[in-house]
Amino acid sequence: MKVDIRELGQFNHLASQGAERAARSLSQLTGVQMDVEVTDVSLVTENVLAETFTGKSFVGVELGLEGGLEGETVLAFERERALMLQDLLLEATGSSDELAQSSVTELGNIMIGGFIDGWANHLGEAINMTPPKYTEAVGPRILPDQAIEAAKTHGVFLFESKLEAMDVDLDFSIYMLPEYRQFVELLSGNEGNQIPVNRLSAFEDLAKEGAGNAAGQIGMMTGLDTDVDVSRLRFVPLKGVPRQVGDERFVGVVFELKGLPSGYLVVLFDEESAQTVASSMMPGDSSEEGIGTMTEGAIKELGNIMTSGFIDGWANVLGTSIEHTPPNFVHDMGSSIMSPVVGKLGKQQEYAFVIDSTIEIDGRQGRCDIYALPNERELARALSALPAQG
Amino acid sequence: MKRFETDAQPAGRRKIGIAEYAVVTDETLLVTSGLGSCLGIILYDPRNTVSGLIHVMLPTVDQARDSTPAKFVDTGIPLLVDEMEAAGADRSAMEARIVGGSEMIQFSSNGDSIGSRNIALAEQLLEEYGIPIVGSDVGGGHGRSIQFDPAAGELSIRTADEETRTL
Numbered sequence: 001m002k003v004d005i006r007e008l009g010q011f012n013h014l015a016s017q018g019a020e021r022a023a024r025s026l027s028q029l030t031g032v033q034m035d036v037e038v039t040d041v042s043l044v045t046e047n048v049l050a051e052t053f054t055g056k057s058f059v060g061v062e063l064g065l066e067g068g069l070e071g072e073t074v075l076a077f078e079r080e081r082a083l084m085l086q087d088l089l090l091e092a093t094g095s096s097d098e099l100a101q102s103s104v105t106e107l108g109n110i111m112i113g114g115f116i117d118g119w120a121n122h123l124g125e126a127i128n129m130t131p132p133k134y135t136e137a138v139g140p141r142i143l144p145d146q147a148i149e150a151a152k153t154h155g156v157f158l159f160e161s162k163l164e165a166m167d168v169d170l171d172f173s174i175y176m177l178p179e180y181r182q183f184v185e186l187l188s189g190n191e192g193n194q195i196p197v198n199r200l201s202a203f204e205d206l207a208k209e210g211a212g213n214a215a216g217q218i219g220m221m222t223g224l225d226t227d228v229d230v231s232r233l234r235f236v237p238l239k240g241v242p243r244q245v246g247d248e249r250f251v252g253v254v255f256e257l258k259g260l261p262s263g264y265l266v267v268l269f270d271e272e273s274a275q276t277v278a279s280s281m282m283p284g285d286s287s288e289e290g291i292g293t294m295t296e297g298a299i300k301e302l303g304n305i306m307t308s309g310f311i312d313g314w315a316n317v318l319g320t321s322i323e324h325t326p327p328n329f330v331h332d333m334g335s336s337i338m339s340p341v342v343g344k345l346g347k348q349q350e351y352a353f354v355i356d357s358t359i360e361i362d363g364r365q366g367r368c369d370i371y372a373l374p375n376e377r378e379l380a381r382a383l384s385a386l387p388a389q390g
Numbered sequence: 391m392k393r394f395e396t397d398a399q400p401a402g403r404r405k406i407g408i409a410e411y412a413v414v415t416d417e418t419l420l421v422t423s424g425l426g427s428c429l430g431i432i433l434y435d436p437r438n439t440v441s442g443l444i445h446v447m448l449p450t451v452d453q454a455r456d457s458t459p460a461k462f463v464d465t466g467i468p469l470l471v472d473e474m475e476a477a478g479a480d481r482s483a484m485e486a487r488i489v490g491g492s493e494m495i496q497f498s499s500n501g502d503s504i505g506s507r508n509i510a511l512a513e514q515l516l517e518e519y520g521i522p523i524v525g526s527d528v529g530g531g532h533g534r535s536i537q538f539d540p541a542a543g544e545l546s547i548r549t550a551d552e553e554t555r556t557l
Binding site: 033035166167238239240242243247249254256328330331332333334335336337338339340341342343344346347350 | 402403405407408409410423424425426427428447448458461492493494495496497503504505532533534535549550
């Protein structure tokens with residue numbers, strides 16, 4: 001099965017619209033302004049599903065689809081967040097628990113509805129929804145069995161929309177999983193840049209390995225324990241990338257990748273982690289006030305080594321050669337650091353495959369985020385050129 | 391089941407993302423963050439109280455594969471001017487403020503940086519439209535977040551150092 005990148009972009013756009021509609025309804029219902037930060041889609045394996053869902057309680061809305069598209073689609077959000085939403089709804093409407101719960105169901109309905117309407121237009125065929133069913137569960141069990149089965153064998157497509165509230169602390173994600181088989185069929189256009197689905201997951205494994213190498217290198221240079229927390233290959237509208245990184249202040253390095261694929265790699269530490277890492281790399285008890293030349297030197301050196309480790313496997317597996325430029329040191333708002341990167345890519349593409357890996361340092365004391373943004377078409381070309389595999 | 395749907399957002403503050411814009415005729419604060427090489431352009435007609443903010447990413451739509459108008463300076467400014475006029479603004483009463491266009495990263499590829507080209511083109515187009523630039527905070531090597539307050543006609547700019555200035 002092959003995936004057409006343009007189709008993937010189209011579906012991401014439809015999912016974003018669904019999320020926007022859901023956000024508007026929420027604003028209306030609660031009186032709290034909600035915005036969609038970003039909507040991304042990734043092909044995830046069983047492991048990533050587990051990382052994403054395990055240990056959290058969810059409420060979900062399940063819908064059956066009939067017509068142009070068939071199968072179970074599920075929408076889930078964290079229970080704790082859903083309860084906060086319900087409280088806001090109760091406050092705003094003075095209504096009963098029952099009504100608040102049905103409002104959450106209704107919200108799911110609007111969100112999926114937005115997606116399905118767009119979908120039906122796109123297909124030129126009617127799609128009917130069965131009435132939504134409200135569910136609650138802990139961990140991945142919130143998902144339909146067939147989604148978990150599919151994740152085991154070939155992966156499932158997971159849409160994630162991050163919503164944020166303007167004046168209250170109520171950021172949350174809405175997850176949506178369309179039924180796999182039909183969705184892949186829809187994604188297989190017959191022109192443009194196509195990537196075989198299994199290569200996409202092979203590349204995701206490669207990225208995960210790269211994150212492991214980079215974590216190992218932080219460990220070696222600092223003597224601190226490190227561990228890859230999450231690593232995902234997301235398909236995101238480029239303009240959503242800076243928002244995904246956020247306005248917090250980061251210390252890090254930006255590299256340009258040259259070869260096939262070309263692209264950009266960004267390594268970011270929060271300020272405290274940058275200082276911890278830098279002082280661990282120095283002999284004795286060296287440390288400095290704030291982020292100065294010592295931290296800059298250390299982060300550049302570490303970033304260089306991490307980047308080599310991160311992309312090391314790519315060239316081997318893809319059978320190409322990839323080089324990276326010397327590090328560009330950055331210390332600024334995360335979103336503005338990403339702005340020139342998406343600007344550079346934005347001439348050529350509207351969406352990006354973003355490898356987003358988080359490394360935990362010294363338990364949960366510190367963290368480092370790696371974002372790799374390969375040129376979309378070059379990545380598709382390199383992956384498609386790979387010999388067939390089992 | 392009743393559908394709770396509307397296009398209206400509660401008044402207060404409007405967040406504008408990259409390649410997005412907003413035009414308001416009330417006192418809604420217009421905010422955008424993460425201006426690196428991107429440019430934030432604010433048009434304000436104090437006489438008719440119409441305010442607009444656009445967050446553009448690149449100078450020209452030429453050779454780009456994606457033609458979202460709000461993504462580019464050369465399509466974004468005409469779009470914002472049109473939308474302002476549609477909302478009751480008068481071009482001759484408009485004033486502009488531009489923020490951003492910094493050079494955060496030295497890329498190896500040659501040519502001027504995106505930031506400086508964004509600034510140059512915005513200045514040129516605004517001049518062609520006869521809209522005076524009454525305030526600008528552009529260039530440099532740092533990021534900026536901005537908030538425009540239509541009630542006061544004031545733009546506040548924040549950098550990562552928590553420094554704030556007003557235009």
